[in-house]
Amino acid sequence: MNHKEVFYFVAKCLTISFEAQNKLDIEKKLQQERIDWDKVVQLSTAHYVFPALYCNLERANFFSYLLKDLVAYMQEITTLNR
DSSP states (O other): OOOOHHHHHHHHHTTTTTHHHHHHHHHHHHHHHHOHHHHHHHHHHTTTTTHHHHHHHHTTTGGGGGGHHHHHHHHHHHHHHH
């Protein structure tokens, strides 16, 4: 994933609660594509949206598509931010 693709992925993840099509798109990406989670974490942290990303993925019940270590890390960081 290049920078633009990561940025677009994060933006769509942040709007899955508001746009049904974005939720479908993200679910499809999570099922079919290899996501560069290092880049996603770096970009979302740099833009201070990492906890929001975690909350949106949780709300959409997408954790089953993610590695358990990634979910644990996201939960820990989000808890610290709260």
